[in-house]
Structure formats: structure tokens, C-alpha cells
Amino acid sequence: MGPLAQPPPHSGSQPSQERTPTARLEMTGISVSFGGVAALSDVSLTVEPGQVHGLIGPNGAGKTTLFNVACGLVRPSAGRIVWRDQELRRLKPSQLSGLGISRTLQGVGLFxxxxxxxxxxxxxxxxxxxxxxxxxxxxxxxxxxxxxxxxxxxxxxxxxxxxxxxxxxxxxxxxxxxxxxxxxxxxxxEPDLLLLDEPASGLSEDEMHELGELIRAVTTRMSVLLVEHHMDLVMRVCDRITVLDSGQQIAAGTPAEVQANPAVTEAYLGDDVDVEADAAELASGGSNA
Structure with missing residues (x-):
């Protein structure tokens, strides 16, 4: 479908052969407060091996805060992070590479x-x-x-x-x-877990489609936690989705289950919820909040 969608060749000193993902990330009961204000309250999600797990929600929902907890940039006031069946205590960003975790941030962060x-x-x-x-x-x-x-x-x-x-x-x-x-x-x-924070920002429609193809392709060798505003991309590539609103977890499930959840459409589209019509709008990317 394009350069982003091409599978990586493997030979010689190039990246190793594809491997079956086995590592699981579990975030349980995560709470974060800044200056006495709760940014996250008792949020839990599990990124299963070889799956793409989407994290969505309106602006200010707490997505970036939870992503930063997974990166070690923010220390939770409560909750546990378990990776490869080991609890990560006092996680630091410098530890990620050694743990087999890679990340991108909202900005490119290049030198x-x-x-x-x-x-x-x-x-x-x-x-x-x-x-x-x-x-x-x-x-x-x-x-x-x-x-x-x-x-x-x-x-x-x-x-x-x-x-x-x-x-x-x-x-x-x-x-x-x-x-x-x-x-x-x-x-x-060659991480076991790839953390992607808004990878589609600034991309054209064709480039976004190629990105989706790439994300699906890499699940043969790693798991992905995806924070993204473009709902069409999220609904197309994710196996499961967790939805936040005002620091609270309001829904979790497959893309179809999330689309049909009145709490999700209300959070994105307002109080007057027509579940079928609003879910269709959400799935088509009509709300880019």
C-alpha cells in the first residue's frame, strides 16, 4: 500500500526474524493527582500480546497522563504496572529500552x-x-x-x-x-511493546492509511498501545479500546462494543445521544476531539 506498509526484510545483520509476541502490559487501578487535582482515578487496562490496544477520549480525558505513566514520565499515586509478569516499581524512562519497550511522543523528539x-x-x-x-x-x-x-x-x-x-x-x-x-x-x-502517542498527527489521508497497515503488520512481532484522536484509524486497527473521560474510565471493549456504548458517544458528542447515529459518526471519524 506504500512505503509505510512494506514489511521489513530480514537477513544478515538486519532485524531478527519475526517472533510471536508473549509479553503483556497490565496497568491496574492507576490514579494520578497534580496539586490535589485528580488527573486519573482508578484506571485499568491490559495490552495483550500481539494486540493493538487503543486509548481514546475527549481533550483533557487523561490519555496523555496514562501514556506518561506507562513511559515512566509520571509516577502514579496509586496502582500497579506489571510487565512480563513483573511489577515495575518507580519506573523511569531510561529503563524502557532495557525492558523491551519503545515509544514515540506527540512531538517528533528528534535531535x-x-x-x-x-x-x-x-x-x-x-x-x-x-x-x-x-x-x-x-x-x-x-x-x-x-x-x-x-x-x-x-x-x-x-x-x-x-x-x-x-x-x-x-x-x-x-x-x-x-x-x-x-x-x-x-x-x-525491535521492542516487545510499542507505545504510540498520536502517530497520525500531521499525516495525509493516504499516509494515515499506510500507518494503519504498518501498525497491524508489526503485531506479528510486538504489542502496541495507541493514543490517537483520529477515530477512523483507531476503529480500523485496534483489537480493544479503553475510553477515558475526565480522568475516569467510562468504557472498554472491542471497537464495535465501544461504538455502541452510549457513555462514549455522549462524552464525544454531547448529551442528546442517538446511539446508532452517533456511533456511526464516531466510527467514521466525524468527531476528531
């Missing part, structure tokens, strides 16, 4: 002073075998690492159709291309 290739190589660093002193002393193991990481990064850019920008700097690229580079940096780590 302006590094080329596109170098930005993606940073994401591949969990595969490096040489240590800091090997690199500092320019030992042969460090040279080999650099070559292998460079090859991994090149292949990730090919997968995302961005290989022609490898030597460019992010600031010289259109925003949609920067989004591709940020996604390549997350995928090159």
Missing part, C-alpha cells in the same frame, strides 16, 4: 544536531555489545557495533520509506517525514 540516520541509530543502541570505554578507545568491537547499528538504522529507514533522507537533518524535512523518522527510531529497537 536537531544529528542526521536522520544518526537519530535512528540511537534507537538501535540496545543492540550494542561494546561498552562506553570500548567506544572511547576506538576498539575493534566498537567499530563493529557502529557498523551493525548503522545497518539496522538504514533498514528501519527503508521500512518506513525514508532512506533517501538518511543524511539530512530533521529541521530540513517536512513534518510527516519527521514523524516517519521518529517511528523508525522506535521500531529499530
Amino acid at each position: 536537531a544536531g544529528l542526521t536522520v540516520l544518526e537519530n535512528v541509530m540511537i534507537g538501535a543502541h540496545r543492540h550494542a555489545k561494546a561498552g562506553f570505554f570500548s567506544a572511547l578507545l576506538a576498539l575493534p568491537t566498537a567499530d563493529k557495533d557502529d557498523r551493525l547499528l548503522r545497518e539496522r538504522a538504514q533498514q528501519a529507514l527503508v521500512e518506513l520509506g525514508a532512506e533517501s533522507y538518511a543524511d539530512r537533518y530533521p529541521g530540513s524535512l517536512p513534518y510527516p517525514v519527521q514523524k516517519r523518522v521518529a517511528l523508525a527510531r522506535a521500531l529499530v529497537a
Whole structure:
């Protein structure tokens, strides 16, 4: 369907063969308060292995706060995070890579002073075998690492159709291309869990469709937690959806179950709810809140 939808080739030093996802993320009873104001109250969700789990809700619902809890950027005041059957206590963003978790943020978060290739190589660093002193002393193991990481990064850019920008700097690229580079940096780590925060922002309709194809394709090797405003994308790619409103969990289920839930259509579309008509509007992306 396009460069975003192409499956990654596997050979030599390129990313490893596809593997069956087995890791599960469980967030149970998550509550967060800022200055005495409750941003989240007793929210729970489970991202099953090999599934895409959508997190949606109107503006101010608490989606980004919950996403940041999963990233270790926000520490919950109550609740548990369990990953690979182990509880994560005092999770920090620096731990994510070692745990097999990659993320993208609402902005692209690229380093302006590094080329596109170098930005993606940073994401591949969990595969490096040489240590800091090997690199500092320019030992042969460090040279080999650099070559292998460079090859991994090149292949990730090919997968995302961005290989022609490898030597460019992010600031010289259109925003949609920067989004591709940020996604390549997350995928090159070969995570077991991919956290995507509004990956479709700034994309055209065709690019959004290709993104949906890619998200579905990567579930053969990882699970995905997706925060997104574009309801048509969410309903098309997600296996399950959790809906927040004002920090409260108001619904959870399959896309069809969520579409038919009056509490969801009311949260998005107002108090006068015609379930069938409003669910159809929500599914078609008529509300982009």
C-alpha cells in the first residue's frame, strides 16, 4: 500500500526474524493527582500480546497522563504496572529500552544536531555489545557495533520509506517525514511493546492509511498501545479500546462494543445521544476531539 506498509526484510545483520509476541502490559487501578487535582482515578487496562490496544477520549480525558505513566514520565499515586509478569516499581524512562519497550511522543523528539540516520541509530543502541570505554578507545568491537547499528538504522529507514533522507537533518524535512523518522527510531529497537502517542498527527489521508497497515503488520512481532484522536484509524486497527473521560474510565471493549456504548458517544458528542447515529459518526471519524 506504500512505503509505510512494506514489511521489513530480514537477513544478515538486519532485524531478527519475526517472533510471536508473549509479553503483556497490565496497568491496574492507576490514579494520578497534580496539586490535589485528580488527573486519573482508578484506571485499568491490559495490552495483550500481539494486540493493538487503543486509548481514546475527549481533550483533557487523561490519555496523555496514562501514556506518561506507562513511559515512566509520571509516577502514579496509586496502582500497579506489571510487565512480563513483573511489577515495575518507580519506573523511569531510561529503563524502557532495557525492558523491551519503545515509544514515540506527540512531538517528533528528534535531535536537531544529528542526521536522520544518526537519530535512528540511537534507537538501535540496545543492540550494542561494546561498552562506553570500548567506544572511547576506538576498539575493534566498537567499530563493529557502529557498523551493525548503522545497518539496522538504514533498514528501519527503508521500512518506513525514508532512506533517501538518511543524511539530512530533521529541521530540513517536512513534518510527516519527521514523524516517519521518529517511528523508525522506535521500531529499530525491535521492542516487545510499542507505545504510540498520536502517530497520525500531521499525516495525509493516504499516509494515515499506510500507518494503519504498518501498525497491524508489526503485531506479528510486538504489542502496541495507541493514543490517537483520529477515530477512523483507531476503529480500523485496534483489537480493544479503553475510553477515558475526565480522568475516569467510562468504557472498554472491542471497537464495535465501544461504538455502541452510549457513555462514549455522549462524552464525544454531547448529551442528546442517538446511539446508532452517533456511533456511526464516531466510527467514521466525524468527531476528531
